[in-house]
Amino acid sequence: MDAVLFFLFAGIALAGAINLIRESHPIYSALSLVAVMGALAGLYLMLGAEFIAVVQIIVYAGAIMVLFVFVLMLVNAAPEVKLDRSKMAKNVGPPLLTLLLVEIVAVLRGKYPTSDLVHPSLLSGDNTRQIGKLLFSKFLLPFEVTSILILVAIMGAVVLGKRRPDDSR
Amino acid sequence: MSYLDQTLHLFPETVLAVAGTLIMVLSPTVKNARWLGRIALFALVLALFGSHVSYHHGEYMGSAFDGLVTNDAFAILFRQLFIIVAALAVLSSFDYLKREGIETGEYYALILFSVVGQGLMACSTDLVMIFIGLEISSISTYILTGYRRHDARGIEAALKYFLLGSFATGFLLYGIALVYGATGSTNLAAIRAAIPQANGPLVAMGAALMFVGMAFKVSGAPFQVWTPDVYQGAPTPVTAFMSAAPKAAAFAMFLRVFLTGLTPAAGYFWLLWGCAVLSMFVGNLGALMQSNIKRMLAYSSIAHAGYVLAAFTTRSAMGGAAAIFYLAVYSVTNVGAFLVVAHLAGKDESTVAISDYRGLGKRHPVLAACFTIFLLSLLGVPLTGGFFGKFYIVTSAVAAGLPGLAIITMINSAIGAYYYLRVVVTMYMEDAESPAATPAVPASGTLVLIFTVIGVFALGVFPTMVLEWASQAADILK
Structure with missing residues (x-):
């Protein structure tokens, strides 16, 4: 059963990834990426990493892909020109x-x-609770410092994207 | 230890992050962005002073946050180097940004945040922290590269750097994941302890992938392809900054991860050796063919990465010290050289060909003299810092029983002489047909020149002070 599920998910992920590069229209590529994300979530579940699987669905397949598709629709992206x-x-x-x-x-x-x-200590299970505990105790500093990283990224989007006073000419 | 005490271990990073945020918040209201630059400069001086005090009084030294970061001689040396480089870059940006019409507060905030990331890379002893530090530093640098948005070359450089950099980061992260999988920890000391019992091929594969990611960040061949385009397209003060600070930070991470964390997996010796030799040849031979001074210096920086990698290949304390010393010399010299280029670049960087330097010796003798000093130091002429830098690398290679590597290093120095001296000859022996106007050097630029020239000579005449510190730092890695 495990092997069947594994090959199913792995097959979907690989097929999606190959299709992603093969398609010339960005929307199809984006939708293939959704399939890859979903299949990966299935693989994570099989490994006993429930937390990562759920995050994968909510953040990647959900939020980020919706944003991708939304932007592609907004700019009305045409099929890419092959160079x-x-x-x-x-x-x-x-x-x-x-x-x-x-x-x-x-x-x-x-x-x-x-x-x-894999090192045996990593296979203990119960990992959602472990992540929660570690994130706010041992890994508090990386957790906080990540906010600087996000701040820099936001600032970059603003700096590179905003209209300058003399851009109107 | 209270959280306040632990945070004080990261005093420079805290100061710079707070100042960066402050600048960002103030920038919509402050009309004259130069004031924000002055705040940045003040924060950098404060951070430098703070790390100096903590080092010499022994307060807030050692590890904090459950062994994620440590404040040791290695971290402090690199941190102070980043801060000095950033301060010099900020000083020389004032007039450049005004000339290009892109002076905004975010520029200074991004430089500060970049230094925060680099500081974290130098003081972290855990792969998770090192990775986050690297990302902060890299993303700030990508943005700074594209700061001249009106120039297609700038945008191209930023996009190339971003895409290739993200790809290399993927390699690094995959390597970290494999090493974590094999050893069960992300802490460098714990990884080292766990490697003898861990799955060998998995560790080796993880180490190889991490090597690819890090070699990209230090622009070591064959992962150097991005360097000339990015150095050429970025605003020149940013090029000065990123050829020194992020590169030194990447080497700090490289040294710490490979010497402290992965030593027992010794299979990577030939990997290092090959990367060092290839970088030297690709950099020096590439630089021979350039007509643009920024591209020439970019290729030369690939070659210099090769020299540092050669010292790294010895994997001895002496080699580590030589690498750290060389990075210090190279950073000061290269920042100086790029700042001369930034001053002479003209509006929209129109005069950056080597032929534009014809007759500079007559038009602006002081500037030409300073540029000559920097080029001679990059070449490694006695009395300049570059001489002792190369000298220690060659001696450490010989002491480690690698005479071949020492000879290759010296051959490459000789190749370097050709293209460095060609610029000097152009400046003094050739006359320009229609000389471009040479602007007077502003006060901030003069300060930078004085500091870098003194730095080059101080490192060349009294190298022991920094070298002792570098040996102390290298001993920690063992």
Whole structure:
């Protein structure tokens, strides 16, 4: 059962990701991304990471994707114009990518059974409560400092996006 | 320890974050943005003073926030370097921004926030904190790169930097996740302790991915492709800032993660060696062919990243000290050089070709002399800081039993001589057909020049002071 579900979700995620790059219209790409996000949430659930799965749905598939689609509709995005792509990326990219994937699979599958792959302390379960506790005790500082990061990002959007007095000419 | 005491471990970051927010809030109401720049300058001086006091009185040293950050000699040295670089960049931005008509308060706030991120990168001992610091620093720099919105090159540079930088961050984050998965911790000391029992291939893969992300941030080859375009398109004071502070911060993170956290996974020696040698050759050979001074300095900065990586490759305390010392010298020198370029760039950066420097020796002898000093220091001529920087790197490579690396470093210094001296020859030996007007150097620019020239000579004549501090800092990493 686990294996069936895993291959189902993994298949959807991969197909969505490939379709995302293949489609020429941004709306279809955005909708493929929704499928990827949903399938990933399913994979997280299977790993026992309920919190991450729910956050994935609410934040990514929900808020961020709605924003994406909304902006695409607002600017009435047309199908992308295909430009001449770099020859090197076209010819050297796929073989290198295949090599990397084969290497990763070979290293991780050949020598080691999957159960030893991850440190045992990380498989205790009960992770929603753990996250809640850690976020406001041990990881209080990163939690707070992230607000500076968000502030900088907001300021960047304003600085780069706002109309300047002399832009009207 | 109370939260106040723990926050005081991060005194410089706190001051700068508060000042940055203050500038941001004030900027709609203050008409003259230069006042906001002065607030930024004041905050930087206060932060520098605060970290100096905490170091020399031993207060608020050591780790805080459950071992997420630590205030040690390494953190303080780098922090002070970032603060000094930022202050010099702010000073030289005053006239540049006015000339370009883009003087707004947010510019100064972004520089302060960027330094906050860099400070966190230098003092964090936990991958989560290091990552957040890196993101704060990088995102501020992406925005600053695109500050000249009316110029297509500026926008192109910002977009390229943002897309490629985000991609590299993805590699780094994936590496962090794998290392966390294998060792069960994000704390560098805990990772080091857990590595012998952890799954070897998983750690090695995580380390390799982190290496890619960090090599991108220090613009080491083969991840250097973005550097010339971004350095050329960014406003020149920002180029000065980002060729020094974010780069030194990325090296601080690189050194701390790889020497403190991942030492037992020693498989990355050849990775470092290859990246160092490739960066030196790509940077120096690329710089030979440039006609634009900003692009030339960008390629030279790739080469300098290679020299630092060569010191890093030795993985000894001596090599660490040499790398840190070199970063200090390189930052001061490069900021000085880019500031001369910023002053001479003209409206819309129209005069940044090397041929525009013809006859500068006659038109503006002082500026030409300063530029010559910076170029000679980048080249590594005795009496300048660059000489001892290269000297320590070569000695540490020989001491670590890597004579090949030492020889390659020296060959590359010789290649560098060609393009640095070519600019000097252009300035003194050639005459311009229609010389561009050379504006007088304003008071803030004079201050910057005096400080950087003194810095270059001080590091070249009395290197021991900074070197001892750098050795202390490098010892902590072990």
